[in-house]
Amino acid sequence: MTSAAASMASGLVSGFDESRRTAPHVTIRGLSKRYPDAVIYDNFDFDIPRGKLISVFGPNGCGKSTLINMIAGLVPADAGEVLFDGRPLSRVKFGYVFQNYREALFPWLPAFDNIAYPLKLMGVPKAERKRRVERLVAHLGVKIDLALYPYYLSGGQQQLVSIMRALIVEPEILFLDEPFSALDYEMTLFMREQLQRVFMETRTTTVLVSHDLEEAVYLSDYVLLLSRHPARVVEFVPYDAPRPRTDKTLTESSFVATKAHCLKLFQQEVRRG
Amino acid sequence: MTGRKEIARALLPLVGVVILLAVWALVNGLRLVDPVLLPSPAATFRTLWEGMVGGKLGVDFVRTVVRTISSTAIAAVIAIPLGILLGSSEKLYRSVEFLIDFFRSTPASAMFPLFLVLFGVGDRTKISVAAFGAGLVILFNVAYGVMNARKTRLLAAKVMGASRTRVLFDVMLLESLPQTFVGLRNGVSLALVIIVVAEMFIGSTDGLGQRVFEAQQLFDMPGMYAAIFAAGALGYALNLLFLLIERRFVHWAGR
Ligand SMILES: Nc1ncnc2c1ncn2[C@@H]1O[C@H](COP(=O)(O)OP(=O)(O)OP(=O)(O)O)[C@@H](O)[C@H]1O
Ligand SMILES: [Mg+2]
Numbered sequence: 001m002t003s004a005a006a007s008m009a010s011g012l013v014s015g016f017d018e019s020r021r022t023a024p025h026v027t028i029r030g031l032s033k034r035y036p037d038a039v040i041y042d043n044f045d046f047d048i049p050r051g052k053l054i055s056v057f058g059p060n061g062c063g064k065s066t067l068i069n070m071i072a073g074l075v076p077a078d079a080g081e082v083l084f085d086g087r088p089l090s091r092v093k094f095g096y097v098f099q100n101y102r103e104a105l106f107p108w109l110p111a112f113d114n115i116a117y118p119l120k121l122m123g124v125p126k127a128e129r130k131r132r133v134e135r136l137v138a139h140l141g142v143k144i145d146l147a148l149y150p151y152y153l154s155g156g157q158q159q160l161v162s163i164m165r166a167l168i169v170e171p172e173i174l175f176l177d178e179p180f181s182a183l184d185y186e187m188t189l190f191m192r193e194q195l196q197r198v199f200m201e202t203r204t205t206t207v208l209v210s211h212d213l214e215e216a217v218y219l220s221d222y223v224l225l226l227s228r229h230p231a232r233v234v235e236f237v238p239y240d241a242p243r244p245r246t247d248k249t250l251t252e253s254s255f256v257a258t259k260a261h262c263l264k265l266f267q268q269e270v271r272r273g
Numbered sequence: 274m275t276g277r278k279e280i281a282r283a284l285l286p287l288v289g290v291v292i293l294l295a296v297w298a299l300v301n302g303l304r305l306v307d308p309v310l311l312p313s314p315a316a317t318f319r320t321l322w323e324g325m326v327g328g329k330l331g332v333d334f335v336r337t338v339v340r341t342i343s344s345t346a347i348a349a350v351i352a353i354p355l356g357i358l359l360g361s362s363e364k365l366y367r368s369v370e371f372l373i374d375f376f377r378s379t380p381a382s383a384m385f386p387l388f389l390v391l392f393g394v395g396d397r398t399k400i401s402v403a404a405f406g407a408g409l410v411i412l413f414n415v416a417y418g419v420m421n422a423r424k425t426r427l428l429a430a431k432v433m434g435a436s437r438t439r440v441l442f443d444v445m446l447l448e449s450l451p452q453t454f455v456g457l458r459n460g461v462s463l464a465l466v467i468i469v470v471a472e473m474f475i476g477s478t479d480g481l482g483q484r485v486f487e488a489q490q491l492f493d494m495p496g497m498y499a500a501i502f503a504a505g506a507l508g509y510a511l512n513l514l515f516l517l518i519e520r521r522f523v524h525w526a527g528r
Contacts (some may be wrong), residue, residue, distance in 0.1 A: 074428055096432040103425035107525035108447045117443075118433040151528035163434075 023085075023172065025050035032079035033066060040066050042182075042230040044080070046162045051145075055208040055216035057262065058226030059195050059270055064209045064266035067231070068175045070095050071207070072272065084173065095166025095204075097176040103160040105165075109155075110145035122169065136168055139201060140194075147195040148154045155220055160194060167198065173205040181211060192219060213266070217259045218245060225262060227269050235264050312495045321499035330484060330496075335479040340396065340468045341511070344403035345461045352408040352460075353453065356415025360449065361441060366416050374390050381406035381467050385475065400469040406467050407460035414456025416448030449524040451462055456521040461511050469504060481507070 032043040040063040048054060056064045069075040071082050074096070078086035084092045098104035098269045104145055105114050106168055115136070116129040135174070142164065144157050147180045153161065157185040159179055166174055179195075180188045196219060199206055212214040216223050222248070249255050294314055300306055301313045324330025361368045384402050392398040422445045430444045472482025481504045488497035519526070 028380060074432060094432075096429075098425055098429060100425050101421045104429045106426065106444070106447070107528060108450075121434050121439065149525065151525060 007104055017154065022201070023050070024048060026086065027081075027083050029081045029083075031070060031082065032078045033063075033070060033075070039230045041070075041077075041080075043256060044231065046224075046233060047206065048205065051203045051204055052204050052209065052221040053219055054222045054224055055220040056207065056209045056224045057211075057216045057266070058228065059212060059228050059266070060211075061229070061231050062226050063231040064176050064226060066212060067226075068177055068207055068209055072175050076104065092173070093171045095163075095169065095174040095178065096172070097159070097162050097166050097179045099178040099181055101162045101179075101182070104162055107150055110149055111144065111153065113160045114150065115146070115168050118165060118169045123164075132168060133164075134171060136164055136216060140164070140167075142200060148243050154187070156191050159183065163195070163198065164217050166204065167204075171204060173207070175211045176205050176210060179208070180215070185186040188215075195219060196244060199204050213262055214250070217255060218249065223258075223262055225269070226255060228272070234269055237262055237265075245250075283408075296510045300489045308310065309492075310494060313421050316495050317498045317502070321494040321502055324428055324496070324499050330499060330503060333481050333484040333500070333509065334437055334481045337442055337468060337504070338466075338507065339473065340462065340480065341403070341465045341507075342401055342470065344400045344464045345407050345457070347400065347404040347483075348408035348411055348464070349457060350457075351404075352411035352519075353415055356456075357441070357446065357449070358418055359446060360416035360419025363420060366420060373409060373416075376405075377409045377413060381463070382470055385471065388521065389475065390490050394476045397474060399468055400479075401469060403464040403467040407464040410457040411453070411460045414459070415449055418452025418456075419445050421452070422448035451519075453508070454515065454526075458512060458515045459517075461515060462508060464510050465511060 026048035028044060028046040028048070031041050031046075033039075033041045044067075056067065059190075066075060070077045071089075080249055082089065089171060094147070105111075106117065109117065112133060116133050119129045119132060133146075134143075142160065144153065144160065146161075150158050150161060159182075163176075165181070176195075180191045183191060192215060195208075198204075199219075208219060220239060223237040223239065225233050225237060226232070237258060239254070241252065241254055297311075297314050299312060301308060305497060306494075318515070321330070325334065339434055361367065384405060385398070388398045388402045388405075392401060422518055426444055427440060428441045435443060468480070469482035472480035473486040474482075477483040484500040485497055485504070486502070488500055
């Protein structure tokens with residue numbers, strides 16, 4: 001109480017609202033969505049925390065993609081409201097990474113121009129676009145020949161280009177829908193490290209849909225477990241192992257326990273249906 | 274080793290040509306067919322060469338090229354923007370789909386009398402019938418190219434904040450390019466067919482069609498074969514030209 005009052009006061013004094021640092025980033029209220037044969041969301045409420053990486057995990061077809069697509073405005077909601085720090089989506093810079101990188105990148109543009117395309121849409125001049133892409137490349141330590149067309153790159157490299165295209169606008173929130181599920185295992189492991197690195201470098205609020213529980217726990221600060229549709233929050237499971245997480249993390253007791261807990265809830269949920 | 278293999282591979286397409294010429298020379302040499310009907314390869318290619326360099330055949334060749342290219346160009350200028358417009362709205366396309374399919378299925382040669390009434394005997398009729406036929410083929414392909422643009426790519430542009438016009442020009446247009454080139458190649462082939470037929474039968478004084486027809490009337494068989502080969506070479510070259518342009522501009526097709 002007192003600390004809240006104190007931060008209010010300091011906010012008034014310094015002009016900086018301290019509470020914003022801990023307040024949820026995205027607030028979802030009363031979200032509803034139905035398709036002809038099923039109600040996917042019915043009055044769904046949820047808060048996405050700021051600067052965290054959350055994984056969304058749940059049974060097949062429970063509405064994971066539908067959730068992030070509604071938040072990102074790709075699919076219209078029937079009812080409800082999604083606000084980013086109180087603002088509507090139209091005033092927010094966000095990034096979205098599709099599962100199918102082959103169909104999401106523009107094959108007629110070299111990788112470099114693919115990454116710069118969102119800046120072009122924003123009317124950023126060419127020299128500035130070049131500078132910003134180069135800065136991002138250096139920041140992430142990416143070693144890909146970006147003069148190549150996407151179809152000359154490997155699957156992982158293409159998905160990395162997609163992620164960079166999403167990051168180039170310095171989004172305040174990043175959505176990824178099963179970004180690695182079309183990659184082979186070796187590439188998937190490599191890309192997990194890349195994503196962790198991107199997150200550690202940028203601390204962008206990140207929502208990752210994953211169908212791989214190990215990946216979901218390993219990468220995230222919280223796992224959002226959803227039920228069968230109409231989807232409810234089964235549990236919002238925290239996992240706070242320090243970063244960078246490594247292969248060793250996978251054998252630590254806290255990781256094993258968190259994963260086992262999630263698996264138990266998931267199986268209960270699957271059996272229930 | 275590999276060098277020799279590569280040369281062998283490059284020469285492979287010539288095998289058929291050599292066999293055809295050998296059979297032709299043999300049939301001619303053994304007089305299996307009346308030489309008046311089937312002159313020797315040498316005589317035929319001499320006539321072709323002499324006709325093409327400085328002879329009347331060269332003039333006719335150029336006339337046919339000009340007509341075919343003009344009709345394809347007219348067709349493209351009208352059909353490409355129209356195809357994009359129709360393709361960008363599925364409802365719009367569905368509402369005229371039957372008309373397009375109907376006229377696409379109507380033999381263009383059946384339209385000659387109508388166009389003769391409209392434009393009289395002359396180049397305008399030939400070129401407009403060919404443009405009509407080629408235009409429908411191009412229109413159909415462009416519209417389908419735009420309609421079948423990958424949904425993920427359109428969504429990707431949309432989430433990045435592209436306006437409807439930006440999506441149209443930056444994504445749909447490029448997505449439809451491979452299909453547009455299919456339309457252009459089919460269109461130019463059809464235009465050539467229509468132009469050659471028109472040159473034969475619609476009071477023409479020049480062009481490859483007229484050349485073939487006249488050679489037949491005069492029973493000038495080497496001249497007739499030469500004109501047929503010239504027409505074949507033209508059709509092949511036009512197709513190749515469009516393929517090369519396509520490779521250059523649509524480098525991503527099929528990747
Ligand atoms: N356009 C649509 N029309 C009708 N039903 C749809 C449509 N899109 C999704 N659905 C249904 O809504 C439900 C949720 O779909 P969604 O794609 O969000 O699930 P998901 O959790 O992402 O599944 P997956 O694990 O397969 O990725 C599914 O049962 C699906 O069949
Ligand atoms: Mg999904």
